[in-house]
Amino acid sequence: MKLEKRIYLAAGITAVLTIAVTALLINIFEHKQEARQTWFRVVEVTDDTDDPAVWGRNFPLHYDAYTRTVDMTRTRYGGSEALPRNPTQADPRDRVSQEKIEEDPRLKKMWAGYPFAADFREERGHAYMLIDQRFTRRVLDFKQPGACLNCHASAYVFMKTLGNGDIFAGFEKMNALPYAEATKNVRHPVSCIDCHDPKTMALRITRPAFIEGIRAYKASQGIQNYDPNTMATAQEMRSYVCGQCHVEYYFQGDKKRLVFPWHKGLKVDEAYAYYQETGHKDWTHALTGAPALKAQHPEFEMWSQGIHARSGVACADCHMPYKREGGMKISDHHVRSPLLNINRACQGCHRFSEQEIKARAEQIQDRFIGARNIAMDALMDLIDEAEKARKAGASEAQLKPAWEAQRKAQFFIDYVEAENSVGFHAPGEALRVLTVALDEIRKGQISLRELERAAPRRASAHARTTAPQAD
Numbered sequence: 497m498k499l500e501k502r503i504y505l506a507a508g509i510t511a512v513l514t515i516a517v518t519a520l521l522i523n524i525f526e527h528k529q530e531a532r533q534t535w536f537r538v539v540e541v542t543d544d545t546d547d548p549a550v551w552g553r554n555f556p557l558h559y560d561a562y563t564r565t566v567d568m569t570r571t572r573y574g575g576s577e578a579l580p581r582n583p584t585q586a587d588p589r590d591r592v593s594q595e596k597i598e599e600d601p602r603l604k605k606m607w608a609g610y611p612f613a614a615d616f617r618e619e620r621g622h623a624y625m626l627i628d629q630r631f632t633r634r635v636l637d638f639k640q641p642g643a644c645l646n647c648h649a650s651a652y653v654f655m656k657t658l659g660n661g662d663i664f665a666g667f668e669k670m671n672a673l674p675y676a677e678a679t680k681n682v683r684h685p686v687s688c689i690d691c692h693d694p695k696t697m698a699l700r701i702t703r704p705a706f707i708e709g710i711r712a713y714k715a716s717q718g719i720q721n722y723d724p725n726t727m728a729t730a731q732e733m734r735s736y737v738c739g740q741c742h743v744e745y746y747f748q749g750d751k752k753r754l755v756f757p758w759h760k761g762l763k764v765d766e767a768y769a770y771y772q773e774t775g776h777k778d779w780t781h782a783l784t785g786a787p788a789l790k791a792q793h794p795e796f797e798m799w800s801q802g803i804h805a806r807s808g809v810a811c812a813d814c815h816m817p818y819k820r821e822g823g824m825k826i827s828d829h830h831v832r833s834p835l836l837n838i839n840r841a842c843q844g845c846h847r848f849s850e851q852e853i854k855a856r857a858e859q860i861q862d863r864f865i866g867a868r869n870i871a872m873d874a875l876m877d878l879i880d881e882a883e884k885a886r887k888a889g890a891s892e893a894q895l896k897p898a899w900e901a902q903r904k905a906q907f908f909i910d911y912v913e914a915e916n917s918v919g920f921h922a923p924g925e926a927l928r929v930l931t932v933a934l935d936e937i938r939k940g941q942i943s944l945r946e947l948e949r950a951a952p953r954r955a956s957a958h959a960r961t962t963a964p965q966a967d
Contacts, residue, residue, distance in 0.1 A: 541694045546653045551688040557821050561829040562688075565621035568593070571835045573861050573918040576618040587631045593618040602872050603913075605879055606906060609782025610790060611638040619916060622831055625649070625685040635675055641752035642678030643671040647741035647793075649679070650687035652702040657681075667704040672751045691737040699733040701725050703740040709756030710736070716761055734810035739796035742811075744911070746776055762797045764911045764929055768904060777903075784882040785892070786899035791910040798915045802922030809845075817841045857920060864912075864919025864926055871909050871930045874937045878902055881944045894947055901940025908933040 538553045545551065552559025568578040568591075576593030583590045597603045597616045607613040615633035629635060629648040645651045651670065652663065659666030670678055693700045701707055701724045714722035724736050744767055748755045760766035768789075771777075777787035799805050804814070816827045817840040834841035835857060838850045846853055882898045912919065912926045919926040 541688075543656075543689070543694055544653055545694060546650045546684055546687050546689050548650075548684060548687040555688075557824070557826055558688075558829045563623070564830040565832070566623040567830075567832070568620060569832075569836055571833050572858055573865065574619075574833055574916060575836075576620045586636075589627060589631060592628075593620050600872075602876055605783070605876060606872075606910065607790065608879075610779045610788070611640075612790065614638075622686050626679075626682070627685075630679055640675040641671060641747060642673035642675055643747055643752045643754040644675055645670060645678055645682055646703060646705055646754050648685070649682040650684040650690050651682055652690050654678075654681045655704075663702065664704045668751070668753065671747075671753050686741070690740070699730070699737050701733075701736055701740060705745065705754045705756055706736070706740040706743075709743070709758045710739075712756075713758035713762060716759060731808060731810055734812040735796070735799070735805075738811040738815075742793055742795035742916075744792050744794040744797060746771070746778070748776075762800050763925075764794075764797070764908055765932075767794075767797075767911075768907055771907075781879075781902070783886075784879055784899065784902060785886055785895065786882070786902040786906075788903055789907040789910075791907055791914045794911060794915050795917065795921065798912070798917065798921040798925065800922075801925040804921070814841045817844070860920050860923045861918040864923065867927055867930045868909070868913065868919075871905075871933050871937075874934055875902075875905055875909055878905070878937045878940050878944075881941060885944050885947060888951075890947060897943035898940040901936045901943070905933040905936035905940070908936070 536554065539550055541551050541554065548559060548562060552562070568576050570577045578591040579594060580591050581587075581589060595615070595617055597607075597613065603616065604613045607616075611634035614637060617628070617632070620628060625648045629644060634640065635644070645654070646667075655663045655666035655670055657666065658669040690702050691699055707724060710724050711722045714720075724733070728736055743756055745754055745756050747753065757767040757770040760770050771789060776789070778790040779788055780786070781788045796811075799811060812827060814834045815831050816829060817834075817837065818825050819828050819840055828837070828840065830837075835854060838853050842853045843850070848856075878898070879902065882895065882902060885898070886895060908929050912929050915921065915926075
């Protein structure tokens with residue numbers, strides 16, 4: 497009897513183990529199949545399918561993450577806190593982010609006379625990039641060109657349609673259109689089609705401005721006729737697709753042609769040298785009269801000067817890190833700050849606790865903010881002194897040295913101010929840029945004080961030459 501029980505027990509254990517091993521093998525097989533077939537063609541997407549929801553039927557996991565860019569979560573120095581507002585017919589938004597020019601009024605003085613002095617809010621996720629542009633006062637109260645759509649909308653299909661299949665021809669036409677007219681022809685913020693080939697799903701560059709910009713940059717390095725879509729590595733493309741928008745740029749000429757100033761290199765000094773050579777200015781500063789420049793959002797350029805770029809780390813490695821979904825390894829399309837996703841974004845390379853990684857990143861940002869505030873305060877002093885000299889009747893020739901100092905210092909400060917990593921992408925470079933700005937401010941103040949000291953001497957000399965002569 498005991499023997500029979502043992503036999504039954506052994507048979508039962510064997511059956512359980514067999515079922516468990518079989519289930520394990522089936523699970524492994526299913527995961528291997530998932531890894532082999534990462535997506536299923538439920539619907540046909542073409543080179544004209546700009547609706548991300550359609551692509552999402554083939555890529556539900558990617559699309560689900562993409563839709564999460566509506567999240568509004570603030571880090572210590574970045575991101576945005578949702579502020580409720582009453583929607584109106586003129587502006588249907590029911591929540592917005594904080595006004596940066598109210599948080600720091602120095603920005604208003606730096607941009608006096610430019611649309612950014614009227615409205616500049618904290619950046620939000622990709623989901624808001626089109627609606628926030630359509631309803632900013634910078635667009636509603638000031639005339640803007642269609643070129644703005646390059647970075648704020650899924651504009652590839654629109655450009656292709658305008659150019660009858662030629663995106664470069666369409667790009668030219670879109671740039672020159674008034675923004676109010678051009679924006680009626682786009683429906684979505686950045687979408688799948690802007691970065692992916694619909695046939696192969698490979699990454700691709702769809703923005704002519706980037707193609708021309710990277711070609712000019714490579715030419716400055718001795719590489720002629722560079723084409724990122726055929727010559728870039730897969731890892732380079734994981735940064736290049738981001739660099740289509742997260743860059744410094746300007747509108748060239750009456751047709752407002754969008755140009756990336758990379759002809760001399762990617763550093764701020766090289767962009768400034770290019771602007772000096774071309775004689776470009778964005779506006780005349782309302783308080784001082786200086787021919788001023790407005791930096792945009794040069795994340796790509798600043799990242800290129802940092803340790804992560806030097807180590808071969810792409811933008812997507814940190815902002816869209818890979819993650820596991822069952823047996824699949826996919827890029828997380830919930831694009832956000834790495835500080836909100838430290839486990840996946842950072843700990844794959846940095847073997848420290850989340851708390852330690854966050855502390856190190858915030859220490860870099862704390863130091864940058866301290867240096868940035870010193871430079872901003874100094875710039876305010878220079879602007880005040882230049883404005884005072886202008887009101888006192890100083891001529892353009894007399895103000896020119898101060899104007900040149902303000903133009904360069906302001907552009908350098910604005911460059912690292914507009915760059916959204918708060919110094920993290922390239923800490924050493926960011927502090928170097930602020931140091932150069934401070935030196936320019938010092939030179940500008942010296943020129944104004946020499947002018948002020950010379951004023952009494954000129955007045956005295958004038959009095960002597962105009963005084964009546966004794967007989």
